[in-house]
Amino acid sequence: MPRRYDPERRQRIVDAAIRVVGAKGIAGLSHRSVAAEADVPLGSTTYHFATLDELMVAALRQAGEGFAEAVASRGGLTDPDTDLAADLAALLGEWLAGDPTGVELEYELYLAALRRPALRPVAAEWSRDLTALLARRTDTVTARALVAVLYGMCLQVLLTGAAYEERYARDVFARVLAGPARAASRGEPAGEA
Numbered sequence: 001m002p003r004r005y006d007p008e009r010r011q012r013i014v015d016a017a018i019r020v021v022g023a024k025g026i027a028g029l030s031h032r033s034v035a036a037e038a039d040v041p042l043g044s045t046t047y048h049f050a051t052l053d054e055l056m057v058a059a060l061r062q063a064g065e066g067f068a069e070a071v072a073s074r075g076g077l078t079d080p081d082t083d084l085a086a087d088l089a090a091l092l093g094e095w096l097a098g099d100p101t102g103v104e105l106e107y108e109l110y111l112a113a114l115r116r117p118a119l120r121p122v123a124a125e126w127s128r129d130l131t132a133l134l135a136r137r138t139d140t141v142t143a144r145a146l147v148a149v150l151y152g153m154c155l156q157v158l159l160t161g162a163a164y165e166e167r168y169a170r171d172v173f174a175r176v177l178a179g180p181a182r183a184a185s186r187g188e189p190a191g192e193a
Contacts, residue, residue: 063102
């Protein structure tokens with residue numbers, strides 16, 4: 001029997017893995033559950049992804065693209081006249097108000113890196129790429145602090161179910177952004193680590 005050419009199969013498997021994690025969590029992810037969700041033979045999942053870690057890496061990469069694209073598309077990163085703190089706070093509010101399953105999925109995959117070392121490089125890429133985007137408007141140390149605050153606020157909302165407070169977020173981002181100016185006024189060098 002000739003092999004059927006299916007150039008989209010790998011992508012369907014990744015999409016299915018994201019849906020499985022969204023519905024059942026990381027614990028529900030298996031080659032078998034993904035094959036059933038993608039409507040492909042079990043052998044297809046293991047052909048494209050020999051291990052679950054490989055499959056999770058692909059899913060984590062894809063899941064992280066949405067937020068990175070949303071950040072990159074914001075005017076606050078390229079327009080020095082835009083209030084970066086307000087822009088970040090609005091972006092975070094839009095992100096958290098969107099599909100809650102998608103946001104939860106991204107964080108579940110991101111946090112899975114704690115127990116699965118194969119995922120750590122991808123999780124580190126998220127932070128590094130977001131830091132690089134934010135460093136267009138500020139120094140690297142401040143950009144890293146903004147990323148840490150942003151991740152922390154997301155986790156607070158996701159874990160507690162509390163409402164996102166855009167004004168509070170804007171104030172916190174503004175305080176972090178004021179750090180380099182305060183450091184300069186005290187004669188401290190701007191951080192570039």
